[in-house]
Amino acid sequence: MLFVVLTIIVLLGIIVFFSCTGKPSYIPQVRSNVQHVEWSKNAVIYEANIRQYSREGTFKAFEKDLPRIKSLGIDIIWLMPINPIGEKNRKGKLGSYYSVKDYRKINPEFGTINDFKSLVKATHNLGMKIIIDWVPNHTSWDNVLIASHPEYYLKDSTGKFVSPFDWTDVIRLDYAKPDTRRYMTETMKWWLKETDIDGFRCDVAHMVPVDYWNECRQTLDSVKQIFFLAESDQPFLHEKAFDMTYDWRFFHTMNDIAINKKKAGEVFRHFNWVDSIYPGNSYLMEFTSNHDENSWSGSEHERLGKGAKTFAVIAATVPGMLLIYNGQEAAFKRRLNFFEKDSIDWGHYKFSSFYRKLINLKHKNKALWNGENGGEMIQVRTNQDTSVVAFIRQKDSQRVLVICNVRPRKINVKLKDKFAAGTYKDIFTDKVFEILPKHKFKLEPWEYMVLENE
Numbered sequence: 301m302l303f304v305v306l307t308i309i310v311l312l313g314i315i316v317f318f319s320c321t322g323k324p325s326y327i328p329q330v331r332s333n334v335q336h337v338e339w340s341k342n343a344v345i346y347e348a349n350i351r352q353y354s355r356e357g358t359f360k361a362f363e364k365d366l367p368r369i370k371s372l373g374i375d376i377i378w379l380m381p382i383n384p385i386g387e388k389n390r391k392g393k394l395g396s397y398y399s400v401k402d403y404r405k406i407n408p409e410f411g412t413i414n415d416f417k418s419l420v421k422a423t424h425n426l427g428m429k430i431i432i433d434w435v436p437n438h439t440s441w442d443n444v445l446i447a448s449h450p451e452y453y454l455k456d457s458t459g460k461f462v463s464p465f466d467w468t469d470v471i472r473l474d475y476a477k478p479d480t481r482r483y484m485t486e487t488m489k490w491w492l493k494e495t496d497i498d499g500f501r502c503d504v505a506h507m508v509p510v511d512y513w514n515e516c517r518q519t520l521d522s523v524k525q526i527f528f529l530a531e532s533d534q535p536f537l538h539e540k541a542f543d544m545t546y547d548w549r550f551f552h553t554m555n556d557i558a559i560n561k562k563k564a565g566e567v568f569r570h571f572n573w574v575d576s577i578y579p580g581n582s583y584l585m586e587f588t589s590n591h592d593e594n595s596w597s598g599s600e601h602e603r604l605g606k607g608a609k610t611f612a613v614i615a616a617t618v619p620g621m622l623l624i625y626n627g628q629e630a631a632f633k634r635r636l637n638f639f640e641k642d643s644i645d646w647g648h649y650k651f652s653s654f655y656r657k658l659i660n661l662k663h664k665n666k667a668l669w670n671g672e673n674g675g676e677m678i679q680v681r682t683n684q685d686t687s688v689v690a691f692i693r694q695k696d697s698q699r700v701l702v703i704c705n706v707r708p709r710k711i712n713v714k715l716k717d718k719f720a721a722g723t724y725k726d727i728f729t730d731k732v733f734e735i736l737p738k739h740k741f742k743l744e745p746w747e748y749m750v751l752e753n754e
Contacts, residue, residue, distance in 0.1 A: 331580040332538045334517070337498075337525050339429060340543060340583070340621075341673040342666075343375035344659050345529075347625045349591055350379060350410050351394070352636050355643050359411040359419045366419075370426045372629060372652060373659030376527065377423055378501050380591060381433040382407055382416065386440020389469045392639020397433070398503055399440040399469045403487045413495075420495050429498040431527055432491065436484055437507045438463075438470040445483075452480040464507065475509050485516050492523045505530035505537060505545075513541035529585065535578045544583035547574075547620055551587060554611045557706050558604045563686040564706050568679045571619060581672040586615040587623035594625060594636055601633040606746050609654060610704050613748045614689060616658040617702045619677055621670050629655050657727050658750070665752060667693040667700050675699075681716040688713055688743070692720060699753040701735065705743035715739045724751035 346369060354361040369377065381397040384407050390399065394409075406413050423430045439445060441461070445452050454462045454474040461471040473480055491497055505513065513530075517540065520526050530542040537545055550570050556562040574584065587593075588600040588611050600608045616622045627636075631650040636642050662668045667675035675695030680703075682688050687707045693700045701720055705711050718737040725732045727750045735751070 330539060332582050333540050334528075334538065334543055334581075335521075335525070336543050336581070336583070336671065337527055339375065340527055340670060342663050342669040343429075344373060344622045344624065344662060345376040345378055345585065346372070346374040347378045347590055347623060348380065349626055349636065350382065351397070352642055352644055353626055357409060357641065357643070359415040363419045363422050366422055366426055366428075368649075370428060372624070372656050373663060374624070375428060376498075377428055377430045378529070379430065379432050381435055381503075382410060383435075384408065386442050386469065388441040390440075391469045392637075394640055395440075396469055396639060398435050398438075400435045401440045401442060402444045403439075403484075404490060417495055420497060424496070429527065431499040431501055431529065432497055433503060434488065434500040435503045436473070437504045438467065438472045440469065441471055449479070449483070452477060452483065464504075475512050481512050481515075485519050488516070488520060489523050492520060492526070498524075499527035499529070499543075501529040501531065502542075503531050505542065506532040506534045510536055510541065513537065514539075517541045535582070538579045538582040544585050544621060547584040547586050549573075550584075550615075550618070550620075551593070554588065554614065555603050558607050558611065560707070564689045565685050567614065567618070567689050568677075568691070571677055574619070583670050584620040585623050586618060586620040587625070588612050588615055589625045589628055590623060591625065591636075591638075594627075595638040598635055599633050600628070601631070602635070606708065607706060609651070610706060610746045610748045612654075613658065613702065613750060614704055616662065617668060617693060617700060617750065618691075619670075619674060619693075622658070622662065624655060654728075661700065661727050661750065661752060665698050665700055666695040667698045669695070678719075680720045683714045683716065684711050687711055690715070690720075697753075701751040701753075702749070703743070703751075704748040705746055708745045710745060711743045713741055713743055723754040725754055726751055 348362060350359065350362055351357045381400065383403060384401040384405050385395040385397065386399040386401045406416055420430055452473055454472040456462055463470060464472055475481055488500060517528060528542045530537045530545045532545050533548045534545065553562060553566050553570050557564060557566060588604065588608065597603060604611050627644045629649055629652045630646045632644055666673065675693045678692045678694065680690040680692060682690050687705065688711060689704045689706055691702055701724060715738060721735050721737045723732065723734055732754060
C-alpha cells in the first residue's frame with residue numbers, strides 16, 4: 301500500500317513539474333507510421349477553388365495561371381471537388397462542391413476529363429504535385445449509386461436516408477458495409493491510375509472509420525505513393541493513414557489573439573500541447589484562410605484586420621505546412637459565395653512578394669521543414685510576452701528568429717534570453733544586423749521580423 305501511495309506521489313510530482321515548465325513529454329508519444337513522400341518535407345500547399353478562381357471557372361483557365369502559382373514557390377496544388385454536383389435538394393443555384401453526383405466523372409462546368417488530365421500534366425511539368433478533394437462521407441441525393449447500390453447508404457430505423465447535421469443536400473454512406481468500402485477505395489485507385497494525381501484531401505475524414513482509412517492508405521500506396529490530407533484535427537488519423545490534418549485549434553487561437561481575447565503566450569502553450577497529443581512526425585496544416593473559413597467566418601482581413609500579414613508570418617514559420625488559399629496572394633478581402641458563381645478579383649497580386657519570400661525561406665532553411673525534418677521551436681522571452689510572439693526555429697546550424705507584435709500599438713521590447721543573440725538577415729529587407737544579449741528595440745503596430753542567421 302505504501303509503495304502504491306509513493307508511486308502516485310512521484311507521478312503527481314512529475315505531472316506538476318512538467319505543467320510548470322510547459323513541457324508535456326510525460327505523456328507517452330506514439331510515432332506516426334506514415335511514410336511521407338520525399339517531396340513533402342519542405343512543401344507549401346495551395347488550395348484552388350476552380351469555380352471562383354477565374355471568370356471562366358474552368359480547368360483550362362486555371363492551367364494558364366500555373367506558371368504564376370509556381371513562381372510563388374508552391375509545391376502542392378489542392379483542387380476543391382471536381383465531380384458533378386447533385387441537383388436534387390441543391391443549395392443555391394450551383395450547389396455545393398461537396399454534394400457529389402458521380403465519383404467517376406468530371407463536373408462539366410469545369411471542362412472534360414481530358415482538360416483535367418492536361419492540367420495534371422502541366423502541373424507535373426512545372427515540378428508541382430496535385431491532389432483532389434475527395435468526399436467519402438456522403439453523396440448527393442441523386443448520386444448514381446442511389447439506383448444501382450442503395451445498400452451502400454446509411455438508413456434510419458424507418459429505412460430513410462440520413463443527412464449529416466443540417467447538410468440537407470447530402471446523405472451518408474454506410475462504412476459498415478464492405479461493398480461500400482471496396483467501391484470507394486477502387487474509385488480512388490481509378491483516379492490515381494487514370495489521371496496520375498498525387499493524392500487526396502479527404503472531407504470530414506473523422507466521420508469515416510479509421511480502420512477503413514488505414515486499409516485504404518495501404519491500398520493506394522501500392523498504386524503510387526500518395527500525399528493524404530484529412531479535413532480533421534484528430535491525432536489518431538496520423539498513426540497509419542494521413543500525412544497531414546488541419547491545425548484548427550491554432551487557427552482559432554490566432555483569431556482570438558488578434559482581437560485581444562487571448563495573449564501572445566497561447567502560441568507556445570498550443571505547440572506544447574501539439575507535442576503531447578500528436579504522433580511524432582505528424583504534419584499539421586497551418587493557415588489563416590481556406591474555403592470554409594473565407595465563406596463562413598470571413599476573410600483573414602475581416603478576422604485579423606491589419607494583423608493579417610503578421611499572423612501569416614506566424615503560420616508560415618511555426619511547425620507545420622503552410623496553406624495559401626487562392627486570392628490571399630492578391631490581398632483579396634471579400635467572402636466568396638459558396639453556392640453561386642462569385643469570381644476572385646485578382647487586382648495586382650499585392651502580397652505575392654511577401655509570400656514568395658516566406659516560401660523561399662521554408663524551402664532552403666531546414667529549421668522550417670515539415671515534421672521531423674524541421675527544427676525545434678524555442679520561445680524567446682521578452683518583457684512583453686503577452687503582446688509579442690518571439691521564437692527561434694533551429695536545425696543543426698540553421699536558425700530562424702521570428703518576432704511579431706500582435707497588438708495594434710507600438711511596443712518597446714527587450715529580449716530576456718541570451719541565446720537569441722547573433723548576426724541575422726531580415727528576409728523582407730535584406731538588412732543585416734546584430735542581435736545582442738538583452739537586445740532592446742521598438743516594434744510598430746503589427747510589425748513582424750523574420751531573421752535568418754548569417
